Amino acid sequence: MRWPISTTNPAGPPRPLAGHYSEVPTLILSGELDSITSAAEGNMVKAQFPNSAHLVVANSTHVVGGAGSTSCGATLVRYVVRSGSRDIPEAIAQCAQDVPAVRAVGRYPVTYVKTQLPPGTPDTTRNRLAVTAVNTAADIVDRWFQSGEDYGSGLRGGIWSYSGYPKVEFDLEGVKLVGDLPMTGWITWNATNGNLHCALSFPTTSGVRRVDATWNTINSDAQARVTISGASGSFNLELLAP
Structure with missing residues (x-):
């Protein structure tokens, strides 16, 4: 047994070695x-x-x-x-x-109560649910952009699919970024200008039932505008987008 197997196209300089091509820019x-x-x-x-x-x-x-x-x-x-x-x-x-800022999550918690909140966001259950929803949408869009898959699974369960381009629409069914918060709903993302809008619903005991959010994925300093609604009414929140 030989390992690694030698390639039929070994690495080397461009061919022909003495080749010179068109003078077009x-x-x-x-x-x-x-x-x-x-x-x-x-x-x-x-x-x-x-x-x-x-x-x-x-x-x-x-x-x-x-x-x-x-x-x-x-x-x-x-x-x-x-x-x-x-x-x-x-x-x-x-x-x-120039080296642009790398936008990444700090960690991938198992439960939403361990979700890392953006700077300046008050530590409340309602806000943790909202941030988890926003992170879920960002995770789906980013993974799709990198892989180009027609459908996939959430990090900890559930399924999603997409259609369209450059206006991309995602459908989520029970998608879990964290293990105890399945999310169902939709995401729209404009690949040309970076505008994202999501509406995600989920079952919780906190009274929160739905999170709507918008932000721009191109702007590294973008603020996400979030509306949290449920049994306790409707609340607005603004936070640093993921």
Whole structure:
């Protein structure tokens, strides 16, 4: 037994080795952390295109130009296509050196009472339920964006499905981000402008029955506007979006 099995296409420089291609303006984008087509390989490609520019996008991985319509890579690609020039102004190319904030949850609790609240959010049962609902919606949208699946399961149970693009609609049935809070309802997300709206219902003993929320997924400082409704009436809450 031989392991690993040798590939029929071993790694190597671009072929043909002495090849030189068209002088059309060419943009070569590499992700700094890309282990599939590395920045070093981007340099090899640049050497074969006489009218090219090679930019390495900081803290990025594979398919830099397809990371979303508002991403740095997409912005650079649009400039070259629209202008017909590979000479990108510094004010635009600067984004390749910037490392955007990584938006992530602090932890994945088993129960909603352990949910981590955003700074400045009062610690109440009602608010924990609201934050859990918002986190559930954010988790579904982000996982779908990364995997592109037609349907899937919640972290701790339940199922969801999606339809449409760029206005994406998700249907949730008993989806659990935490083990004791199944959520049913819908999420709409506009992949072009980042606007998200969700309406999620769930059974609890606290009197809360439904959470409606809106926020923008592109803005790293976005505030989620939340309406909590149930047996105790309706309440409004604003918190830092996940």
